[in-house]
Amino acid sequence: MKIAICAALYEAGRPFLAPFVEALRAATAGRDVVFVAVVDGLRDAKEALAELAGQLDIIIADVPAGHTLAGVRRAMLAAGQASGADVLVFIDMDDLIAPGALDRHLGALEEADFSYGDMDLIDDAGHGLERRFFDNAGIPDRVDDVITIRDRNFLGFSNTAVRANRLSPDALIVPEDVVAADWWFFTMLVLAGLRGKKTAGTVAAYRIHDSNTLGVGAPQTVSAAIVQAEAMLRHYRAFSAHPALAGCADETGKVLEYLRKATTQDATVNLSVSDVDGGAWFEGIGHMAKKLTAARQTDAVAQ
Numbered sequence: 316m317k318i319a320i321c322a323a324l325y326e327a328g329r330p331f332l333a334p335f336v337e338a339l340r341a342a343t344a345g346r347d348v349v350f351v352a353v354v355d356g357l358r359d360a361k362e363a364l365a366e367l368a369g370q371l372d373i374i375i376a377d378v379p380a381g382h383t384l385a386g387v388r389r390a391m392l393a394a395g396q397a398s399g400a401d402v403l404v405f406i407d408m409d410d411l412i413a414p415g416a417l418d419r420h421l422g423a424l425e426e427a428d429f430s431y432g433d434m435d436l437i438d439d440a441g442h443g444l445e446r447r448f449f450d451n452a453g454i455p456d457r458v459d460d461v462i463t464i465r466d467r468n469f470l471g472f473s474n475t476a477v478r479a480n481r482l483s484p485d486a487l488i489v490p491e492d493v494v495a496a497d498w499w500f501f502t503m504l505v506l507a508g509l510r511g512k513k514t515a516g517t518v519a520a521y522r523i524h525d526s527n528t529l530g531v532g533a534p535q536t537v538s539a540a541i542v543q544a545e546a547m548l549r550h551y552r553a554f555s556a557h558p559a560l561a562g563c564a565d566e567t568g569k570v571l572e573y574l575r576k577a578t579t580q581d582a583t584v585n586l587s588v589s590d591v592d593g594g595a596w597f598e599g600i601g602h603m604a605k606k607l608t609a610a611r612q613t614d615a616v617a618q
Contacts, residue, residue: 318348318417319400319479321472323378323387324357327526328408332357334441336366338411338520343371346417349398353378353391374398385489388472388496392487396479403479405472405497410434411441411520419514420476427457428509429477429501431470432518436531439524448474448521448531452594458511461502461559466604469595470501470511473519481509490553494546498596499553506557533599537574543600544571566604573607 320339324332339350349372354360360375367373376394378387395403404420406412413419416432423430433449454469464470475497486503489496501511523530534540544567551564 316347316402316421317400318346318402318404318421319351319374319395319398320348320404320406320412321351321353321391321395322406322408323353323355323391324360324363324408325355326357329357329363331409331522332363334411335406335408336364338413339367339406340370341414342412342416348372348417349374349400351376351391351394351398353387353394355382355387383491385491385493385496388500389487389489391472392482392489392500396482396487400479402476404476405474406519407471407473409522409524409526410473411437411522413517413519415516416514416518419516419518423512423514424476424478427512428481429458429470429475429504429511430514431458431475431511432514432516434474434519434521435517437520437522439522441520441522443520444523447517452598454513454595456513458501458505461505461557464498464502464505465560465563466601467595467598468495468498468501470497471596472497473521475501477504477509483507492549493553495550495597498550502550502554502560506554529596532594533602537577540600540603541571541574543597544574547597547600566607567600569607570600570604573603 350367351374352360352364354375354377357363364373374394376390378390402421402424404417419432420430433447436444436446436448438444452469455463458464486500486507489499493499529543534543547567548564548571551560551567554560555564
C-alpha cells in the first residue's frame with residue numbers, strides 16, 4: 316500500500332525543519348512512502364529536503380503568489396490526491412510524526428475511511444510536556460456522524476490520515492474564506508458518509524509555541540478567543556444549509572458580539588469559566604456559546 320505524507324512548508328517554520336525531517340526519516344524507514352511538500356514560501360525547498368531525497372520519493376508543489384490559508388490546504392490536498400497514493404497522512408511542519416504512526420493509521424483504516432490519533436505535547440524546543448492532546452477531552456473512539464465534530468474539532472492536519480479513493484472532488488476544494496481547513500475537510504467527509512476511527516496510540520508530537528493559532532485548551536485571552544470565534548463563524552457559515560449545523564453560526568455570532576463588546580474583566584471571567592483541562596480545538600468557545608445561550612433562555616423565562 317502506497318502512502319503519501321502531506322505537509323505545507325513555510326519559511327517561518329524553518330527552525331522546526333531539521334527535527335521535522337528527522338522524524339519523517341525515522342517514521343518512514345523501509346516503507347513505500349512519497350513525501351508531498353506544498354511549498355508556501357520556504358526558500359530553497361529542494362535543498363532543504365535533500366536529506367530525505369535518498370530515502371523517499373519527494374513531490375514538491377509550489378503555492379502561487381497571493382494565496383490564502385485555504386489555498387495552501389487546497390494545494391496540499393490536490394497534490395496528495397494526484398500522487399497516486401492509497402493513503403494520505405497529514406503532518407504540520409512544526410509538529411513531528413511519531414515512530415509507528417503509519418502502522419497505527421493503517422490499523423485504524425482497516426475499519427474506517429479516515430483515522431485520527433492522539434498527540435504528545437512538546438514545547439517550542441521540542442521537550443516533552445508529559446501530557447497528550449486528548450487528555451481529559453473525552454475523544455470518542457469513532458466518528459460516525461457530524462454531531463461528533465459539530466461543537467469542537469480534534470481532526471487536524473497533523474494527527475489524521477484518509478483513504479484516497481474515498482475522497483470526492485468536492486472535499487478537496489476548501490472555500491477561500493475558511494480558516495479551519497482541517498475542520499471543514501473532515502466535516503465534508505463525514506457529511507458524505509465517511510467514518511473515522513481513533514488509532515491505537517499516538518501519531519505525532521504537537522508543538523506548543525507562540526505562533527500556534529489554537530494551541531491546547533480554551534483561549535487564555537480575549538483576543539485569542541475572538542480569533543477562534545471568528546474562525547468558528549466562518550466554518551459554520553460554510554455549512555449553514557445543513558440542518559445539524561444550521562443554528563451554530565447564530566450562536567457563535569452572539570459569542571463574538573459579546574467578546575467584542577464586553578469589558579475585558581467580564582470576558583476574562585467567562586473565559587475562565589469556559590476553560591477546560593485539555594479539550595479539543597474550539598471547545599472553549601463552544602462552552603461559552605452554551606453558557607450564553609442558557610443565560611438568554613433564563614432571562615426570557617424570567618421576563
